[in-house]
Structures are given as structure tokens and as C-alpha cells.
Amino acid sequence: MQNRRASLSDVAKALQLSPSTVSRALAGHKDVSEATKERVRLLADELHYQPNQLAAALRRGRSNTLGVLVPHITGHFFPKVLDGIAVEASKAGFSVMIFQSNEDSKQEKKNIELLMNSQVEGILVSLANTTTDFSHFELARQQNVPLVFFDRVMEDFRGSNVSAVILDDYLGAYQLVSHLIEQGCTRIAHLTGLRHLNIHRNRHQGYRDALTAHGLEINEDYVAQCEMNQYGGAQAITEMLKLPAPPDAVFASNDLAAAGAMQVIKAHGLRVPHDVAVAGFSNEAFTTLTEPMLTTVDQGCETMGISAVRLLQKMLNPNPDRLAQPRNVVLKPKLIIRESSLRRP
Template sequence: MANRRASITDLAKALNLSASTISRALADHNDVSEATKERVRQAAQELNYRPNQLAAALRRGQSKTLGVLVPHITGNFFPHVVHGIATEASKSGYNVLICQSDEDVRQEKKNIDLFMNAQVEGILVSLANTTQDFTHFNDVKDQRLPLVFFDRIIEGFQGPNVSAVVLNDYLGAYQAVSHLIEQGCTRIAIFSGPLHVNINKNRYQGYLDALQAHGLPLRREYVSHHADINLKSGTQAMRKLLKLPQRPDAVFASNDLAIVGAMQVAKEQGLRVPEDMALIGFSNEAFTELTEPTLTSVDQRSEQMGRTAVRLLLKLLNRPATAAPLKPVVLEPKLIIRESSVRLPANR
């Protein structure tokens, strides 16, 4: 018995008391004698009894738990978002149940089912990059369970129990590419993820519009889209670029890992960064300050995103079913300029 948690039933058997008496004694009810309470407390300690807080909460009609689903917990961005979520949830007395989809829509669907079966009070989710069928979220919406998307969202998916928090990815990309142009770059490549994902689509549009605004043509051979944008895809894309008759003089990637891969290849080929090839990433991962040269990147306000997502969800918990949908919250990006993109002496 001492090797596992005892239940109220175990205590009742050990003390020859009813389960209801044990429960009232543990709750310090006045109708139980002090002597009995002391016997129960001593037995609980000896038998390693711990109350099931979740079961008690469910009996009250509340689990005080939020489900959090992310594509992965590697890198800097999602761990910081989750930290913001957990911190903000704790302030309001909520626990978080964290799952990852591993960028797999099938696992995403399983995790949503898990959350609903666990009777969480709300779900916060960032989509897998393979998600194009959203019917599993219709079930959440139909059950009026508060649902907040963050970062990767379903655009146009609305309901009285649905909201979202995103970064202005378009602006982040526009600022990054404009900065490269201001540094004298005229042949700018982009490494992007799949365009059915909102963040990639918006960053790509920011890239296109920045080129157009500065009178630069779009060169299709400089555009690379990848199912999974990471170190490997950045390395592969850079090798292809350097085989072109006219290589680009800058690369913007919608992921910091991809731009690190690009930097490694550039150095292998004897190119100087930023003199021969200026580089900018997206996310402001911790390692961007440790590379040589340090990497310019777009900060995604990760922890702020997590905190904002929880605040939105708590608003949804307390809104009537007939209320109008809450508008998505759009956070402003910040371009962190470091050595990898600064080519003009006046800006060094």
C-alpha cells in the first residue's frame, strides 16, 4: 500500500469507516469528531493518500485545466509561448495540459480528442503545418468550448467561443526585406514554408510587396518553398541559389534555423556575410546572438503571445453564448538588427 497512492476507499477499509465519513473528515466537517479526524489524517499520511484535485474539480463542474497544443516544443518560439501561457494561466488558478502534434494533423486530431475527453475548460492551439482539413475544430466550436488559436491559425474561422492571437507577420517580413534594400541589396531571395499556413503566406506577401514598393522585380529562381523549413532545407536551398548564373546578394528566411543553414553554406563557399551575402531570419531564436556574425531576425513577441492567448480564452469563458465573436489580437513585430544584414558603414 505504501508504494502507491491510497484512495478514500482504502482509508475507509483500513479504519473501518464509511467513505463519506473519510471524505468529511478530510474536509474538516464539524459533524466529524476531532478524534476521528486525527485518525484519518494519520492513516492518510501512513498510506500515502493524496486527494484527487481533478476529480474534485470535475464534481464542481470545473476542471481548472486548459489544453495547449503546439506543433513542437523545440527551438525558442513555442517554449516561450508555452511559458507565457502557463504563467498567465497560473495567475488565474488554471493548470495547463500540454501536447505537441509533431507537425502531424493526425496527431493534432488525437490531441484535440484527448483534451475534450479530459474535460478541459478551454483549448489553445497552434496548427500543424500539414493541417488543411479543419473539421476537428468544428467539434470544439459546436460544443461551445472556448478555443483560441495562436501564431498558426485558421483564417476566417469564427464563433462566439473562438478567437485568435497572431503576429503581424506581413509587417515583419516587409520590414526585414525593406531593411535589406536600404542596405543596398537588390537581388533578394526568400526561403518560405508551405503557403497554406497563414504565417508563411503573410510573410511571403510582405516580401513581395517590399520588392514592389522599392521597384525591384520578383525573380522566381530566388523563391524557395519547403514543406518543413529548417536547417536542412535552408542548407539545400542555399546550395541551389549559389549554382545560379547570378546569385542573390541577400536571403530572407521565415525561420532562423533555415538562415543558419544558409550561412553555413555561404561560409563554405568563401562568401562573406554580410558583404557578399546579407542574411535575415524570423523568430529571434536565442542562438541568433551567438552566431558569427550575429543574425538579424524578426522578434515574434512569443511570451506576450502566450499571455494574450490565455487572456482571450478567459474572456471567452465568461461571455454569453449569444455574444459577438472576439476580434483577433494582432501583435506588432520588431526587427532586431544585428551584424548579418548591415552592409553600409554608416549603419554599423
């Protein structure tokens, strides 16, 4: 027993009692004598026995556990969202199981299967960037397990048990590009990620519509799909700086790519923002440490996590007095203007 966790059966066998009697003794049932309760408690302490709370909850028909699946737990965004989820879930009496897909759709599928086998009461998920087939979510939809997608969502995946919490990425991008235009920028590059993901698709559309609304032509030479990291941003802007009329501003779909672009721009002897203004998206913690500090869009990470849990609670406990429960939450972005884009007072 020293090499494994003591079980209820171990305690029962040692005391020559039935497992049900041990269970009732530990629960303080009146039909078990005080002497037996004391014997059970003493041995349970000696063996460091801990009851299986999940199994007990399942016997009651509730696991009180939420599953969470994120692409990764690096950087600023997802850890902050997870913090919001954990705090709000704890307030509601839920435990949280957290898995990461590592941006791998196959791992995402395995994790969903594990969560379903664990009989979680609901699943909060942000998609891997390689996910294009959504069939692994079908079982949850069919079994009516509440699914709340956040940030990276499936816009065409619907059901009575499917909801979403997203940021208005389109508005954030539109406002940011409009700001760059107001600073006198006319050749604005856009570094975008895979556009089958709603976040990059909507930010790209906001970029295009802002240019059009301000009377600027869309030049596809200034649009690059790249890895959303420092290397990807650096590589993309290196090629653009070779153009006959290189960009005078860069809007990256995340802050890491923007930081990579900024490094290359400065390495070419150009000044940020005077020669090339730079802006990102997400408000990562390092954006106040760059030189100059990086203009970006705050996504309200904790609010997204809190909203996802609250939405799931409404799905678990629908209000019979309301004809329809809210199925989606759209958060407003916050433009954070810093020195990297300020070309005019």
C-alpha cells in the same frame, strides 16, 4: 496498495467507514467528529493518500485546467510562449496540460480528443504544419469549449468560442525586406515554409509586396519552399548560388533556415553581409551567437502566451456591459537589425 496510488475507497475500507464520511472528514465538515477526523488524517498520511483534485473540481462543475497543444517544444519560440502561458494561467488560478503534436496532424487529432475527454475549460493551440483538415476541432466548437489559436491559426475557422492571437507576420516580413533593399540588395531570395500555414503565407506576401513597393521585379527563381531547418535552408541556397545571377540577400521565414543558408554562403567563399546579406525570423537564442550575428524579427513570445490566456479568460467570463468581446489579438513585430544584413553604415 504499495504498487498503486491509494484511493479514497482504500482509506474508507481500512477504517470501515463510508467513502463519503472519509471525504467529509478530510474536508473538515462539522458533522464528522474530531476523533474520526483524526483517524482519517493519520491513515491518509500513512498511506500517502492524495485527493484527486481534477475529480473534485469536476464535481464542482469546474476543472480549472487549460489544455495547450503546440507543434513541438524545441527551439526558442514555443518554450517561451509556453512560459508566458504557464505564468499567466497560474495567476488566474488555472493548471495547464501541455501536449505536442510533433508536426503530425494525426497526433494533433488524438491530443485534442484527450483534452476534450479531460474536460478542460479551454484549449490553446498552434497548428501542426501538416494540418490541412480541421474537422477534429469541430467538437470543441460545437460544445462551446473556448478555442484560442496562436501563431499558426485557422483563418477561416470561426465561431462564438473561437479566437486567435497572431503576430503581424506580413508587416515583419515587409519591414525586413525593405531593410535589405535599403542596404542596396536587389536580388533578394526568400526561403519559405509550407504556405497553407498563415505564418509562411503572410511572410511570403510581405516579401513580394516589399519588392513591388520598391520597384523590384519578383523573380520566382529566388523563391524556394523548403524545410524550415538548417538542412532545408542549406539545400535551398546551394541551388540558388548556381544561378547566373545568384542572390545578393536571403530572407528566410525562420532563423534555422537562415543559419543553414549562412553556412553554405560562407563555405562558398562569400562574405556575409558584403556579398550576400542574410536575415531570418523569430529571434532564436542562437542568433546572437552566429558569425556575424543574425538580423531577425522578434515575435514577442511571452506576450503571445500571456495574450492567449487573457483572451481565453474573457471568453470564459464575458463582460455583459460590452456588446462584443475582442475576438482576435494582433501583435506588432520588432525588427532586430544585426551585422548579417548591414552593408551600409
